[in-house]
Amino acid sequence: xxxxxxxxxxxxxxxxxxxxxxxxxxxxxxxxxxxxxxxxxxxxxxxxxxxxxxxxxxxxxxxxxxxxxxxxxxxxxxxxxxxxxxxxxxxxxxxxxxxxxxxxxxxxxxxxxxxxxxxxxxxxxxxxxxxxxxxxxxxxxxxxxxxxxxxxxxxxxxxxxxxxxxxxxxxxxxxxxxxxxxxxxxxxxxxxxxxxxxxxxxxxxxxxxxxxxxxxxxxxxxxxxxxxxxxxxxxxxxxxxxxxxxxxxxxxxxxxxxxxxxxxxxxxxxxxxxxxxxxxxxxxxxxxxxxxxxxxxxxxxxxxxxxxxxxxxxxxxxxxxxxxxxxxxxxxxxxxxxxxxxxxxxxxxxxxxxxxxxxxxxxxxxxxxxxxxxxxxxxxxxxxxxxxxxxxxxxxxxxxxxxxxxxxxxx
Numbered sequence: 001x002x003x004x005x006x007x008x009x010x011x012x013x014x015x016x017x018x019x020x021x022x023x024x025x026x027x028x029x030x031x032x033x034x035x036x037x038x039x040x041x042x043x044x045x046x047x048x049x050x051x052x053x054x055x056x057x058x059x060x061x062x063x064x065x066x067x068x069x070x071x072x073x074x075x076x077x078x079x080x081x082x083x084x085x086x087x088x089x090x091x092x093x094x095x096x097x098x099x100x101x102x103x104x105x106x107x108x109x110x111x112x113x114x115x116x117x118x119x120x121x122x123x124x125x126x127x128x129x130x131x132x133x134x135x136x137x138x139x140x141x142x143x144x145x146x147x148x149x150x151x152x153x154x155x156x157x158x159x160x161x162x163x164x165x166x167x168x169x170x171x172x173x174x175x176x177x178x179x180x181x182x183x184x185x186x187x188x189x190x191x192x193x194x195x196x197x198x199x200x201x202x203x204x205x206x207x208x209x210x211x212x213x214x215x216x217x218x219x220x221x222x223x224x225x226x227x228x229x230x231x232x233x234x235x236x237x238x239x240x241x242x243x244x245x246x247x248x249x250x251x252x253x254x255x256x257x258x259x260x261x262x263x264x265x266x267x268x269x270x271x272x273x274x275x276x277x278x279x280x281x282x283x284x285x286x287x288x289x290x291x292x293x294x295x296x297x298x299x300x301x302x303x304x305x306x307x308x309x310x311x312x313x314x315x316x317x318x319x320x321x322x323x324x325x326x327x328x329x330x331x332x333x334x335x336x337x338x339x340x341x342x343x344x345x346x347x348x349x350x351x352x353x354x355x356x357x358x359x360x361x362x363x364x365x366x367x368x369x370x371x372x373x374x375x376x377x378x379x380x381x382x383x384x385x386x387x388x389x390x391x392x393x394x395x396x397x398x399x400x401x402x403x404x405x406x407x408x409x410x411x
Contacts, residue, residue, distance in 0.1 A: 020137060025057040027192075028199030031090040032057060032142035033079075035070050035098070038150055040166050041159040049166070052078035053149070054093075055142040056086060059192035060182050062145040064170045066163060067247060069266045074247035075100040076120050076210050085174075086193070088200025089126045094139050096131050105133060116212075123208045125201055149173075163248075211244035211251075222277060226250050228268045232294065233260045234277040273297050279333055286325040303340065307347050314356030330358050338365045 033054050040049055050070040055062040063082040067074040075098075083089050097105055104112040111130050121128055131138040153173040160166045178190030185192075216224040217240050223230040226243045233252045235241055242253040245264065250272075252260040262272045275294040282289050289295060298304040311331070316324030335343040346364040350356070 020140075023057075026199070027058045027196040028088070028090060028201070030057045030092045030094060031055060031086075032094045032139040034096065034139065034142045034146060036146040036150065038066070038154045039157050040066070040154070041157055042163060042166065043161055046157065049163070050074075051146075051170075052082075053142055053146055054079070054082040054086075055145040056090070056193070056196060057141050059189055059196045060145075060185070061086070061178065061189050061193050062142075062149060062174060064149055064174060066166050066170065068163065069264075070100075071247060071266075072100040072114070072116060073210055073212060073245060076116070076208065077247045079120070079124070080207055080210075083124065083203055085171075086200060087197040088202055089124050090200065092127050092129055093121075094129045094131065094142075096136065096139065097133055101128065102130060105130075120208050124204055149177075211246050214243045214245070215240050216243055217241075221271075222281070223271060223273070224252055226252075229265045229270045229272060231260065231262045231265075232271075232273040232277040234280070235259055275303075275332070276336065279329055282329050283326060286322050286329060289325055289329065305344055307344060307351060310351055311347050311356060314351075318356050327358050331361055334362060334365060338369065342368060 031054050033052070036051050036053065038049055038051055039046055041047075042049075047068075049066040049068060052065045052067065052070075052075065053062055063085045065078045065081055067078070095101055097111070099114075101113055101117040102111045103114050106112060109130060109132075113128070117128070136143055149170075153170065158166060158169055160169060178193065179188055181188050214226060216226060218224055218233060218235045218237050219230075220237055221230070222232055222234070222237070224233050224235075224241050224243060226245060231243075231250055231252060233241055233254075235252075235254055239254065241259065244251040244253065248264055250262045250264050251258060252262075260274065260277060262274070265272050271293065273294040275292070275298050278292065278294055282292075295304065308328075312324070312328045315327045318324065319327060331343070331347070334346075338346075342365055343361075346361050346368065349364050350360050353360075
């Protein structure tokens with residue numbers, strides 16, 4: 001049926017191909033921006049990532065940066081990274097009608113832009129133009145760049161440990177592409193980039209405030225609701241905190257002090273909990289530790305090694321269930337001062353000695369810290385002779401003694 005319809009359209013002259021007019025661009029005149037999807041093996045797990053791309057239409061250079069979610073914070077942050085890569089900003093950046101920049105599509109090329117995007121482009125001093133809905137060819141340069149980079153640098157699927165490693169890999173491959181000479185051109189991409197830097201608008205002295213800010217209150221579970229999820233924070237119930245939402249993490253502040261920093265969750269109605277935020281409460285309610293959700297999340301994240309359970313069991317056997325659990329909480333508090341890796345080493349050492357005592361763990365941590373200190377420099381003793389002084393003499397005091405003896409005789 002599809003073949004028949006296509007044939008009839010051709011016979012009726014309704015299947016005419018559209019003709020596109022080639023365009024030329026001056027240095028620093030226009031860049032094009034788009035998102036595309038790809039897959040990567042991150043820490044042994046295949047994950048879909050969203051890759052931001054900005055392409056210079058004059059030099060043909062492209063900047064690529066991967067995120068777990070194509071949020072507005074990631075969109076703005078990637079712009080700043082791209083500006084640093086190119087060495088300046090373009091006069092015009094062309095987009096499709098993505099929600100991070102466009103609130104509403106109006107008639108023709110008019111758009112109602114989001115407030116954050118208006119403030120962002122005003123800060124960096126560039127003009128934004130948007131494509132006709134459904135007309136992706138109006139930013140065909142970045143579309144071609146996306147396909148080229150994915151076929152040549154993301155196939156086969158890259159294997160990395162972290163998302164930061166993936167971005168470092170893509171940056172290196174973009175640097176490698178600077179040696180490439182595009183068809184129909186006589187100079188390499190890198191050489192064209194050097195020429196274009198003289199025509200780009202200078203970078204702003206300070207970056208844009210990328211965080212989305214809110215002021216949630218701490219609920220009875222010790223959490224603050226940020227966007228659609230809940231994040232633990234060590235603050236009084238009912239008090240307000242400042243939530244700064246970035247592309248990859250969430251910070252919670254109160255009175256100018258950073259209370260908590262969590263990896264950003266993109267689900268809905270999820271709880272992101274840190275066991276350290278509940279230790280003071282658990283000291284009063286030690287029975288709540290075993291079945292607590294923060295402990296379950298620590299186990300799932302690999303932050304609760306098997307040695308913790310063995311040491312906890314030894315404490316309970318020695319001191320009883322409640323007091324032993326309270327002692328285990330004291331041990332966890334030591335991790336704040338010495339760090340989780342040092343605490344795990346100290347617990348492993350204590351288990352090897354057959355010891356289940358908070359004081360012993362603290363002693364091991366202090367011993368490791370003391371051993372790590374640098375030894376003072378050795379001083380050559382011979383060099384101290386310049387400070388030698390003669391010993392004092394007491395001969396003058398002997399005269400006083402003789403005078404006292406004479407006085408006794410007179411009396």
